[in-house]
Amino acid sequence: MPPAGPTDLLRITGLAKRFRGGGGISNVTFCVPAGAVTGFIGVNGAGKSTTLRCALGLLKPDAGEIRLFGRPFSLAARRRIGFLPEERGLFPHERARDAIAFHGRLKGMGRYAAFAAADRLLDRAGLGARKQDRIAVLSKGNAQRVQVLAAMVHDPELLLLDEPLSGLDLIAQSELLSLLAEFRGRGGGILFSTHSMSAAETICDRVVMLSAGHTIFEGAVPDASALAPHGAIVVTADAEGLGAAGAMLGGHIVPVAGAMGEAARWCVVLPRHITHPVLIRVLAERGVPILAFEPIKAGLEGAFWHLAQHQPLESRAA
Amino acid sequence: MTSPTWLIAEREFRTYVATLSFWAALAVGPLAAGGGVLLAGNAYGPIRPVTIAVASHDANLAGAVRAALNEAAVLDGRRLAFTNGGARVTVTAPGPETIYLHLEPDFPLSAAGRALVARTLERDAARRASEAAPLTVRQFAAPEASPLRREPGQVARLLLMAMLWLTLAGSLGMLLQTVVRERATRSLESLLAAALPCQIMAGKLVGVGGVSLLVLAAWIGSSEALALLVPKSGLALSIITEVTRPVLLLRTAVIYGLAYAFYGSITVAVGALARDSASAQNLSRPMFILLMAAFFIALAQAMGSPSASPSWLLYVPPLTPFLLLIYPAGVLSWSAQLGLFGLMATASFLVARFAASRFALGEGGAGFFGANAAAG
Numbered sequence: 001m002p003p004a005g006p007t008d009l010l011r012i013t014g015l016a017k018r019f020r021g022g023g024g025i026s027n028v029t030f031c032v033p034a035g036a037v038t039g040f041i042g043v044n045g046a047g048k049s050t051t052l053r054c055a056l057g058l059l060k061p062d063a064g065e066i067r068l069f070g071r072p073f074s075l076a077a078r079r080r081i082g083f084l085p086e087e088r089g090l091f092p093h094e095r096a097r098d099a100i101a102f103h104g105r106l107k108g109m110g111r112y113a114a115f116a117a118a119d120r121l122l123d124r125a126g127l128g129a130r131k132q133d134r135i136a137v138l139s140k141g142n143a144q145r146v147q148v149l150a151a152m153v154h155d156p157e158l159l160l161l162d163e164p165l166s167g168l169d170l171i172a173q174s175e176l177l178s179l180l181a182e183f184r185g186r187g188g189g190i191l192f193s194t195h196s197m198s199a200a201e202t203i204c205d206r207v208v209m210l211s212a213g214h215t216i217f218e219g220a221v222p223d224a225s226a227l228a229p230h231g232a233i234v235v236t237a238d239a240e241g242l243g244a245a246g247a248m249l250g251g252h253i254v255p256v257a258g259a260m261g262e263a264a265r266w267c268v269v270l271p272r273h274i275t276h277p278v279l280i281r282v283l284a285e286r287g288v289p290i291l292a293f294e295p296i297k298a299g300l301e302g303a304f305w306h307l308a309q310h311q312p313l314e315s316r317a318a
Numbered sequence: 319m320t321s322p323t324w325l326i327a328e329r330e331f332r333t334y335v336a337t338l339s340f341w342a343a344l345a346v347g348p349l350a351a352g353g354g355v356l357l358a359g360n361a362y363g364p365i366r367p368v369t370i371a372v373a374s375h376d377a378n379l380a381g382a383v384r385a386a387l388n389e390a391a392v393l394d395g396r397r398l399a400f401t402n403g404g405a406r407v408t409v410t411a412p413g414p415e416t417i418y419l420h421l422e423p424d425f426p427l428s429a430a431g432r433a434l435v436a437r438t439l440e441r442d443a444a445r446r447a448s449e450a451a452p453l454t455v456r457q458f459a460a461p462e463a464s465p466l467r468r469e470p471g472q473v474a475r476l477l478l479m480a481m482l483w484l485t486l487a488g489s490l491g492m493l494l495q496t497v498v499r500e501r502a503t504r505s506l507e508s509l510l511a512a513a514l515p516c517q518i519m520a521g522k523l524v525g526v527g528g529v530s531l532l533v534l535a536a537w538i539g540s541s542e543a544l545a546l547l548v549p550k551s552g553l554a555l556s557i558i559t560e561v562t563r564p565v566l567l568l569r570t571a572v573i574y575g576l577a578y579a580f581y582g583s584i585t586v587a588v589g590a591l592a593r594d595s596a597s598a599q600n601l602s603r604p605m606f607i608l609l610m611a612a613f614f615i616a617l618a619q620a621m622g623s624p625s626a627s628p629s630w631l632l633y634v635p636p637l638t639p640f641l642l643l644i645y646p647a648g649v650l651s652w653s654a655q656l657g658l659f660g661l662m663a664t665a666s667f668l669v670a671r672f673a674a675s676r677f678a679l680g681e682g683g684a685g686f687f688g689a690n691a692a693a694g
Contacts (some may be wrong), residue, residue, distance in 0.1 A: 056511050078511070085507035092503060093333055102329060106322050106512035150508070 007034040008070065009158040009189040010055060015064030016213075017050055025050050025213035028064070032158065032191045037184055039204035039221070040193040041304060047213040048193045049086045052160050056083055069157070079107050082156035084148055084164050086193075092136035096146045097122060099135055104153035114153065121149040125175060141172045148176060152183065159183060159190045165199050177203050197300040201225075207300065211308040221300065228302025231270045232279060235292035237263040245282045249274050254309060263291050267309070322513035323521045330496055330525025335532070344533060348540030367397040368426045369404025376411060383409050383419070386438035390431035417443075472646075476620055478570055479643040481537065482577060483613045487606070489530035489578065490585045496522050497589025498598045515677035519670065523582045530578070569655070570643065576662040577639035581609065583669035590676035608636050616640035632658060635665035 010032040018024040025047035032038045042048050053059040055066055057073055068077035090099045097118050104114035122131045125145055135143050144167055151159060159180070165173050180190055180203060194200055200207055200221070207224050209217040217224055231251060236242050239253070246253045251270040258265045270279060276295050283290055296302045320328075334340050370387060374380035384400050387407070391398045408420040417439060421432070500506035500518075509518055584605055592598035615637055632641045632650075638658055642650075650658075 053507075058507065058510050075514075081511075083508070083511040085511065087505075087507045089503040089505040090508075091329070091333070091505060094329075102325065103508065103512065105320060105325050106509075111320070147508070 039200035042210035082151035103150040107154035241288035326521025327525035374409035587673035
């Protein structure tokens with residue numbers, strides 16, 4: 001983790017929270033600086049929502065430290081945060097404008113200011129004509145946009161967004177991303193939780209990767225992408241032949257989860273100058289039966305896969 | 319800046335009040351209550367006078383007693399009809415200074431009415447013969463079987479108790495819905511990120527309580543207004559007499575408030591423990607059974623049945639408000655009543671604390687979100 005900076009809006013160190021039914025997080029450490037979008041990446045169940053809930057004081061962590069705006073967690077500091085929860089929903093009987101203003105007032109805004117901000121945001125998001133509509137009659141995408149606006153209405157310094165793009169069509173996603181870009185441009189910090197690597201690559205300046213309750217990477221997006229290995233996932237029953245072919249090309253094989261009958265899944269890591277057709281040709285020449293062949297994707301997805309595979313076994317078990 | 323509690327309360331209040339169906343339902347209540355008062359007025363008022371038989375060897379004396387009884391009946395909101403049957407009063411005059419009135423058991427006149435009969439006879443005698451010796455009237459009547467049954471305001475107290483039950487049954491259902499709705503609409507987490515669990519809980523209690531208060535005010539107000547239109551209705555007058563005494567009104571309001579706080583906190587706890595609307599309905603069933611049991615125990619107490627509950631039940635918090643309403647203020651000392659209020663307040667606070675802890679995500683383990691919180 002980079003050293004604590006003066007512009008860190010959120011800093012989490014060694015956070016742990018276990019649940020009675022299993023699961024949770026074991027060792028999460030990262031920071032969210034101002035003026036940047038930090039992607040919070042992990043598969044479903046990795047512990048992203050649990051981390052966000054701990055950061056907001058909705059869950060009491062078992063261990064670790066949370067500092068908001070350079071100080072220990074406090075309710076006053078929480079008012080400076082905008083939060084879009086994973087459990088999304090608004091009061092269906094409320095009008096869009098009222099719903100946004102209500103959240104602003106809950107965060108300490110005056111009545112007039114809250115309604116003025118709600119009107120401004122609705123106009124900005126292209127929902128000005130729907131401001132008097134009840135949430136129940138809005139489409140799912142529009143209702144979600146209203147909730148994002150409700151998280152931003154009090155002009156927070158830090159936005160914690162849990163899967164903000166899920167359920168939105170491409171146009172709505174694009175509008176939301178431009179809203180977030182504006183927010184970042186004003187110096188706000190965003191923690192953007194998602195399991196979509198492509199979304200993270202589109203908007204994020206830096207990423208925090210979470211796997212099985214552990215932080216496995218924190219840094220700039222290009223640095224993360226550079227960690228993606230070159231190679232392919234191969235499903236075969238002949239592990240010996242596959243290993244020999246990989247070694248002949250200067251690479252090696254790593255077992256990965258997901259067997260298909262007697263065949264197992266393997267990751268063949270290759271030097272960057274060896275292309276996938278070369279690997280296929282060598283396997284064919286050696287008579288290695290191939291049930292499935294999938295090139296490892298470059299970028300964040302490949303990096304995440306690689307890092308998640310190489311974290312300590314005890315972490316993976318958690 | 320407005321407190322989150324009031325913002326949430328305002329929203330809950332608006333949710334129910336800002337609908338046509340609410341006002342339509344609100345209008346039905348007063349109409350039904352008004353109809354009830356009219357029916358009661360007809361049942362107990364001028365159309366069905368109480369029949370009284372005055373037995374005396376002295377026709378003048380009997381006439382004087384009839385006149386005195388008629389005056390006293392007005393005080394009780396009754397109309398009398400004098401016949402040879404019905405409740406019997408035997409009048410004798412052993413001497414010029416004394417009249418004996420023998421009232422048979424269950425004679426339909428309150429203690430105040432009986433006192434007025436005596437004063438009226440004394441006054442009339444003094445008028446008739448100012449030179450005569452002062453007259454003394456002595457009454458003989460069997461002791462009343464149950465002080466609760468003979469109080470003229472007992473019917474009103476029964477109605478207030480029934481109204482408390484109706485109010486609670488209605489408002490607790492609404493409250494349960496508002497708590498479960500936050501989960502159903504998936505909006506609880508947003509609220510929790512901006513307000514404390516106790517603020518959300520208090521906001522819901524106050525908001526739904528405000529709706530109930532509005533309904534109650536409409537019911538009582540319209541019933542009283544209609545009751546005033548029914549002249550000399552015994553039941554209507556009893557209700558008005560009972561509920562318009564400031565001290566009794568205050569006492570009733572305190573009991574209603576504490577009962578709502580107690581049962582409301584239980585409801586919030588039930589809603590917070592439930593995973594969905596179906597489990598909330600299942601979990602709330604014992605509470606509604608308890609509510610119904612409390613009503614019938616209080617009813618049995620009021621009727622003075624052989625199986626009437628002993629007074630220790632007053633100290634069982636779920637029963638306390640119902641039994642307190644049944645007992646007239648004078649039966650229990652003020653210190654005892656204040657003690658019971660304190661007991662209810664303490665019980666409500668403890669339940670509310672538990673309910674708030676169930677609302678919170680952070681109190682141990684998975685908290686309010688249950689197993690769902692475990693996965694990110």
